Amino acid sequence: MERPVKSIHGEWTSRWAFILAATGSAVGLGNIWKFPYITGENGGGAFVIVYLACIAIIGIPLMMSEILIGRRGRQNPINTLATIAKEENRSPHWRWLGAMGVLTGFLILSYYSVIAGQAMAYVPRAFAGVFEGVTADGAISIHKAIVSDPERLLAWHTLFMLMTMAVVVRGVQKGLEKSVRIIMPLLFIILLMLVAYGFNTGAPFHQSVDFLFATDFSKLTHTGVLTAMGHAFFTLSLGMGAIMVYGSYLPQKTSILKVSVTIALMDTTVALLAGLAIFPLVFANGLEPGAGPSLIFETLPIAFGHMAGGQWFGGFFFMLLVFAAWSSGISLVEPIVVWLVEIRDITRLRATVYAGSIIWLLGLLTIFSFNIGMTWTLFGMTMFELLDYLTANIMLPLGGLLIAIFAGWTMKRSSTVDELGMGDGWLYSVWRTLARYITPFAIVIIFANLIGVLN
Numbered sequence: 001m002e003r004p005v006k007s008i009h010g011e012w013t014s015r016w017a018f019i020l021a022a023t024g025s026a027v028g029l030g031n032i033w034k035f036p037y038i039t040g041e042n043g044g045g046a047f048v049i050v051y052l053a054c055i056a057i058i059g060i061p062l063m064m065s066e067i068l069i070g071r072r073g074r075q076n077p078i079n080t081l082a083t084i085a086k087e088e089n090r091s092p093h094w095r096w097l098g099a100m101g102v103l104t105g106f107l108i109l110s111y112y113s114v115i116a117g118q119a120m121a122y123v124p125r126a127f128a129g130v131f132e133g134v135t136a137d138g139a140i141s142i143h144k145a146i147v148s149d150p151e152r153l154l155a156w157h158t159l160f161m162l163m164t165m166a167v168v169v170r171g172v173q174k175g176l177e178k179s180v181r182i183i184m185p186l187l188f189i190i191l192l193m194l195v196a197y198g199f200n201t202g203a204p205f206h207q208s209v210d211f212l213f214a215t216d217f218s219k220l221t222h223t224g225v226l227t228a229m230g231h232a233f234f235t236l237s238l239g240m241g242a243i244m245v246y247g248s249y250l251p252q253k254t255s256i257l258k259v260s261v262t263i264a265l266m267d268t269t270v271a272l273l274a275g276l277a278i279f280p281l282v283f284a285n286g287l288e289p290g291a292g293p294s295l296i297f298e299t300l301p302i303a304f305g306h307m308a309g310g311q312w313f314g315g316f317f318f319m320l321l322v323f324a325a326w327s328s329g330i331s332l333v334e335p336i337v338v339w340l341v342e343i344r345d346i347t348r349l350r351a352t353v354y355a356g357s358i359i360w361l362l363g364l365l366t367i368f369s370f371n372i373g374m375t376w377t378l379f380g381m382t383m384f385e386l387l388d389y390l391t392a393n394i395m396l397p398l399g400g401l402l403i404a405i406f407a408g409w410t411m412k413r414s415s416t417v418d419e420l421g422m423g424d425g426w427l428y429s430v431w432r433t434l435a436r437y438i439t440p441f442a443i444v445i446i447f448a449n450l451i452g453v454l455n
């Protein structure tokens with residue numbers, strides 16, 4: 001197997017197209033739905049610090065590793081790893097790492113799409129003023145009415161999957177790139193509007209800044225640390241091949257270091273801004289920051305229902321969530337589609353239909369977790385909670401660990417110097433040290449800590 005010089009699927013038209021697309025992948029439900037609620041559940045400040053440290057120490061070097069592997073192999077994650085391993089005279093079994101990534105994509109999108117569907121269901125409701133003057137019980141019952149009805153959830157999940165497939169089917173330039181060029185600017189405008197509003201609520205803004213940045217490490221648990229690390233992977237879309245495949249469309253001369261830092265910064269900024277837009281509302285209305293996954297769907301609407309212009313604010317907020325989820329959903333299917341096209345030699349249309357249908361079907365597990373299957377639990381978790389825990393806290397960090405080992409140990413120094421294209425100076429050495437030692441070490445320690453090996 002020779003290493004292709006170009007991906008058969010196309011190439012981004014510029015460095016910025018790649019940055020937008022990868023940021024679109026990174027910025028998603030993770031930033032706006034998940035980050036605020038896990039921060040709330042884990043007590044705020046100290047959790048945020050661990051998360052930021054994970055982004056810097058594990059996230060950025062790993063993003064560089066994934067992009068460099070992707071651009072060097074220029075195929076689906078499985079063939080990419082196999083081709084590079086062969087070229088480096090290493091075991092062909094590295095392909096299994098790619099396979100795990102493709103599988104992770106299936107699993108994540110299956111529940112991701114259902115949550116995005118809920119956000120979509122909220123857009124017309126918010127604009128129509130359904131939340132006006134709503135009480136806590138009222139907000140819960142509006143949410144319950146949606147999630148307790150499998151048919152409704154299925155309808156929104158189907159719509160989200162169709163929207164995602166409609167983009168992916170059009171290919172790299174006409175689909176992926178074109179969509180993020182529209183989605184991302186809109187997303188930033190809406191977000192800034194919302195933060196400005198949160199800022200104007202006065203005192204609670206400071207309270208939120210305190211909540212997000214005060215460092216009370218006594219509130220941090222082992223699970224909290226694992227959650228922070230898992231979230232760093234999830235939010236940057238690392239450890240499953242999405243960024244690898246996006247990297248396979250990257251022009252040869254682009255600096256991998258610069259794009260990685262830019263993407264990580266933008267993603268982190270959005271998460272923090274989302275926190276600064278959401279927590280002032282939570283505090284101003286005396287609501288509970290640790291409400292869990294329903295923070296966005298049950299707590300926030302109460303705030304929207306009691307503020308001037310809340311109808312618009314709420315409507316735009318859920319629109320923001322849908323846009324963010326859309327550009328991430330695209331990147332979750334892309335690796336699967338590319339893989340199907342390459343191994344089955346079928347058209348992109350067919351591959352998208354196959355991948356989309358399977359994910360759509362898998363989504364039923366999550367849908368049922370909120371209603372008829374609420375009691376189907378394993379290890380005390382519903383199917384949805386299990387999928388989330390398994391993918392975000394285990395599969396992505398494990399994938400990330402192996403990707404770091406592949407880039408740091410399996411590939412020859414000369415190959416990574418060549419692909420990163422930033423010379424062999426101190427900057428390169430920093431990356432290599434992080435990829436070889438620090439990233440794997442940090443991931444292993446956090447895993448070991450969780451299983452209790454260290455206590």
Ligand code: PHE
Pocket residue numbers: 025026027028029030031108233234235236237238240242328329331332
């Ligand atoms: N990064 C996305 C988010 O934060 C989720 C995602 C994970 C997308 C893995 C692609 C791959 O919502």
